[in-house]
Amino acid sequence: MEHRPLGTQDLICFALYSANNAMNRLYRPLLARLGLTYPQYLVLVSLWDRDGKTVGQLGEELGLESNTLTPLLKRMAEAGLVTRARSEADERVVTIALTDKANALKSEVADLVGCVFDATGLTLDEARRLRDDIFALRDAIEDRDPRG
Amino acid sequence: MEHRPLGTQDLICFALYSANNAMNRLYRPLLARLGLTYPQYLVLVSLWDRDGKTVGQLGEELGLESNTLTPLLKRMAEAGLVTRARSEADERVVTIALTDKANALKSEVADLVGCVFDATGLTLDEARRLRDDIFALRDAIEDRDPRG
DNA sequence: CATAAATAAATCGTGCACGATTTGATCGCA
DNA sequence: TGCGATCAAATCGTGCACGATTTATTTATG
Known part of the structure; x- marks a missing residue:
């Protein structure tokens, strides 16, 4: 079993990393014209599919947690794209809804x-x-958690 | 041509995005034990293949520019992993070399x-x-630059 | 009912990525 | 030789991602 020293081009993780960066570079200027970042765009796509998700549900779908989503959603709310409201049934939960501006x-x-x-x-x-x-x-x- | 409203799960860009995030979550704790971040790990892999690359050459290989690499390499230098030296032939160029600590x-x-x-x-x-x-x-x- | 455990979101600090700009060195060309 | 164009790296500001922790609410248990 040959063990040639590996380079970045051999790694599937680097393929993902560089392809994802390239995708972001492709999206960024196009989304910037709409006043959006890429993760914000994902939030819109998710809510167009079904509006009124909670922060936790959005995180489940996008693979993100509140430490990322909360500030992101606050920026989107400030930009007038979504509303953030505490649930009446459970005050711990915040529900995110699209505005007309987002639907446009x-x-x-x-x-x-x-x-x-x-x-x-x-x-x-x-x-x-x-x-x-x-x-x-x-x-x-x-x-x-391989050998975590 | 059906035009079903698309969800995040339909997008190849989201596949890349979420897979890349998952890969980072896998690597992060393992690299943290070595005092490394994922992009720093890529720099090491690149330099193990050939040491003494310039900032520009590293950027070419990794798809990054000096605005990302310069601070990253400064942190690596502070951690004793690389040295940063202006080239004598061309004072604009900075050459990055591995330390014994990195090779270890x-x-x-x-x-x-x-x-x-x-x-x-x-x-x-x-x-x-x-x-x-x-x-x-x-x-x-x-x-x-589609319809740039 | 009281209170501990669990849960949802928020907060905080660090390190990327990147657009835009700046700094400083080298090159090209009259 | 001079000097504008070019080039390499650095600087700056913004917005993610994420580990760790905190806050506030709800649920579970004695």
């Missing part, structure tokens, strides 16, 4: 998704397969 | 790579293919 962005953002898909140069089937392989990788390494 | 980490880090590979649950061939598909995606979207 929906079509522009839909354009953007197609635009990014075109940039990948993949067929629809190829993109689906790669997406699902990457999700499977994520699920495999999640909640692992 | 090599074997521990090699263990870590195998450990992370195990966590993926992939065969070697599967991992190689996925890695190269992700690199290909990165290369496709890099330096694109």
